[in-house]
Amino acid sequence: DFxxxxxxxxxxxxxxxxxxxSDKLLPAISRLLDELPSNHSAENMQTLLAQSIKLHRFxxxxxxFRRAMGELLASDEDMASMYLxxxxxxxxxxxxxxxxxxxxxxxxxxxxxxIASRLDSARSDIQLTNQFVEIQYDETRNxxxxxxxxxxxxxxxxxxxxxxxxxxxxxxxxGFEEHPTAFYWVSGGMGCTVAGVMVL
Numbered sequence: 001d002f003x004x005x006x007x008x009x010x011x012x013x014x015x016x017x018x019x020x021x022s023d024k025l026l027p028a029i030s031r032l033l034d035e036l037p038s039n040h041s042a043e044n045m046q047t048l049l050a051q052s053i054k055l056h057r058f059x060x061x062x063x064x065f066r067r068a069m070g071e072l073l074a075s076d077e078d079m080a081s082m083y084l085x086x087x088x089x090x091x092x093x094x095x096x097x098x099x100x101x102x103x104x105x106x107x108x109x110x111x112x113x114x115i116a117s118r119l120d121s122a123r124s125d126i127q128l129t130n131q132f133v134e135i136q137y138d139e140t141r142n143x144x145x146x147x148x149x150x151x152x153x154x155x156x157x158x159x160x161x162x163x164x165x166x167x168x169x170x171x172x173x174x175g176f177e178e179h180p181t182a183f184y185w186v187s188g189g190m191g192c193t194v195a196g197v198m199v200l
Contacts, residue, residue: 001085004100011108015115018062022115025054029122033129040133052126055119062116069109073102 029051036044072078079098086093 001083003082003084004104007082007101008104011104014065015108015111018065018112018115021058021061022118025051025058026118026122029055029126033125036129037132040136045133048126048129052123055122055126059116059119059123062112062119066109066112066116069105069112072105073109079105 032044032048032051036048076095076098079101080093080095081087082098082101083093
């Protein structure tokens with residue numbers, strides 16, 4: 001019947017459009033995910049965010065399409081009423097007589113389901129990549145914190161050693177000036193103090 005050919009054409013156009021969007025978006029996401037582990041630059045992360053937004057919208061569109069297909073499949077009356085030619089000839093279909101329409105809808109719903117599965121897989125890959133990048137960022141941040149602590153500790157140690165050197169460099173009589181090993185004891189003590197602070 002003419003109406004079935006029209007319905008089939010509309011469903012084919014809808015699913016082909018979904019395929020077109022999928023074939024355009026998913027390879028771009030895949031290439032980006034392959035590059036991100038070794039190059040998670042700000043530009044790549046912004047691109048990933050933009051692609052994630054496109055993917056999220058696409059998933060919503062596929063869900064809407066499948067929801068419409070599901071509603072039709074759940075309604076025998078709606079499927080039977082699509083046989084307009086039979087109705088026009090005065091022989092409307094019974095509520096259960098809609099095999100051709102049901103087969104068409106189920107076929108294209110299955111095609112949409114395959115696309116939805118590919119989109120869900122891509123979304124999972126994005127989430128895993130984000131987790132991996134976050135772990136790398138955490139490691140880098142921890143290294144920077146550790147380096148900052150070492151640098152601060154080193155500055156304190158050097159400052160303490162400078163304070164002692166300044167104290168002994170003053171023109172004050174302390175009795176250590178004439179001691180034969182005082183210089184070595186003081187120098188060794190400052191070195192050990194600095195090293196101890198650095199180790200802590």
